[in-house]
Amino acid sequence: MNDIRFTPDELSTLREHGVVLFADRVIFDAQPPMPAQQIAAVQALCAGPLPEPLVALWQQTAGGRLDYDLTLEMNGNVEAVSWTELFWDGSDGYRDLQGWIEHEQEQAEKAAKDAGTPWSGKLTHLPFGGFEYRDRIYTVVEPGAGHGQIVAWKQGLPPAWTHALHEDGQSAIAPDLHGAFAALHLEEDPLAPAGDYFSGQTLLEYMDDRHQDHGLDLDLMDKLVAFYCRAVLDWRTPLAEATLRHQPALARVALRHAIATDDAELIVQLAAAGVSFEGPLQGSALATDVAVGHDAFAAAAALVRAGAPVAADALRNINGQIAPELTSALLANGAEPNVAAIVKCAACGAPASAHLIADACTQAGIDVPPAFVTDRDAMLLELETTLAKMTDGTNAHYLGQEGLAERIEHLETFRL
Template sequence: MSSDFFADDELSQLREHGIVLFAERVIFDARPPIPFEQIATVQALCAGPIPPELVALWQQTAGGRIDYDLHLRMNGNEEAVSWSELFWNGSDGYHDLQGWIDHERQVAEEAAKAGDQAWDGKLTALPFGGFEYSDRIYAVVEPGADYGHILAWKQGLPEAWAHALHEDGLTTVGHDLYAAFAMLHLDEDPLEPAGDYFTGQALLEYLDERHEAHGLSLELMDKLVAFYRRATVDWKTPLADGTLGQDGPLSRIALRHAVATDDAALVERLAAAGVALDGPLQGSAIATDLALSHGAHAAAAALVRAGAPVAPDALDYIDSAVSPELVTLLLDHGAQPSATAIAECVACGAPAAARLIAAAYGQAHDDLPAAFESVRNGMLAELETSLAEVRTGKVSHYLGAHGLAERVDHLQSFAL
């Protein structure tokens, strides 16, 4: 319990720095509590009582930021849900509580009209958190079996977004707010991150600013970080004792870590421990998809050798120079050659791999030159447009101007 971890005066000091602890999780940039009259205004719009756990949260803070991982199964995908904000009245952006309530009321009214039904103006699900317009968290306020449940909604993205959720998704996070907060965890220790961008980064930066500009003591800051890190999952202990394969969610976290660190030896250990290597690992991407898209080629090869399935279009999502040896391995285990895969390898600076895929494609198709030229021209147009936009300084791209220019050059100079 947080009350056992911090003394009352420490909790008061944290509150002064915009930090509130609720259900063993850290809320930062926290707002003052919601006044009673505002809670009453929200209550008047609901089909049933606001769950007492949400009222308890609002009595501590009207809103703020949280920085944890949350993975949920949606529409068959393994989705990372962004629950980074608690909405609050007075925000003029995506975090405005009343704004989201008004949005939900408008949507409900339009749905009732479309179905030629009457609507009583009452919300059955109350939005209170999420991330911008793409992810939202609701509390069920309609009396019945699901009352008090916390739901997560995620917006579907266009088909062009590979492995993303392509239809809006909705699923249960927990049977109440405390259970939902217990689902928030840290996949990686924020003090030993696997990459440059990691969960916990926002909180650590906030704490640094509070220390440097507002006098938060190092001792209390370190104590809060220690408390925060207690949410880090431990998959190493069950891996060591041979039980990891029995825990699906924990196994997937371990497998994502192996991919993120491109650790072939860890992949082998996970496979030997009975960790499932099939099924969605991130979005609809299976383990080999994820490894290839992240440039984790050693992990990808280890996955294939350990029996992980290879999607027919696996080679279409290469985003870094891949070796001919890995391409051969993938082709031998189910990957299908395509004009897109050839162009991707060319763009990424892997001409030998591109020619190997082209040879395999040519054995089954008689349109290789035309198919490749069509894909190359489309890819060049997209890259050149992105490069022009990046050079204006008004937009950014993960490849940067140099990386985009390099891919353009690769495509322009390649000949089959």
């Protein structure tokens, strides 16, 4: 499994189907190689030489798509960075290489003007991949110790996006492109995913289409998928060997899997293995935040029992029928009661938890009844408006019409 090799004929066949292998990773929807004169034109825009690995990549493919996970620490958060595109000239929309180079030139010129300094006209950081306008990957193209380094940039989101990055952030991925490709990984086995949405889904659909509609040999497709799946991270072996606690990034992958599968027993095993539950797990969210927000209530209860920290605003993440026992445990371990959480519990069909939070609010000196009416009516209006738009076909919602109607009924019948 770990020593999968392709013959020149197999690589040629994959190339015909838009698949290129580079630095032990799979690029699909791959474009033809970048012409030498085009590489030279990009070189002319840079403050220093193009890094050799990037030139080698472009000599294989001018761009394409990737389907891996990439997680980086950024501004104190643990951020998932979307590196799904390799920019190329002539593409539509956000994947256009020359378009992003021109954008970077404009930003560099503006920054120099704002600083009152002349701009050399040369780029120090070359954008060559990312996802739409929100995530970008750069290589350093100015001479010096950092030359060739690969850096990720992520756009900050408005404060309403709970636990998201709220200011633009950047983080180094690796000293060079080969190291950056090595950092691309799969947190879950795409052939046995833990959820409905997972990295690998797009690639598997692409390969299935190449087999079904374009004649790619099934054995070669399976071989390519097996090669691709070598990027799946193995946290089970270090867990069994009692070394996982020494690999915090890998331990976070195991913890995210436990929450995704709502596996309380795995939480117990991780705790026994000395894995730390401190610090952010996803964005700025603690493990308990993530578990509650994903309705992984068994995992959340196990985390609290294991001493995992509970954020003051943990109750704002409730979006399901949380049991009163877990609600009590969260309140007893640092979660602060608030009226919005009462309304959420009522809407989700968790009246016992709603009453527990209401009692805690009263003990904290909050005048619950008028605040509850205001928040409840606001949520009812939002739900009813969304349902009306779904009924006339102008909108969609993850709960569906039945789920929205159920929440409306819960709110209308709940009494403090």
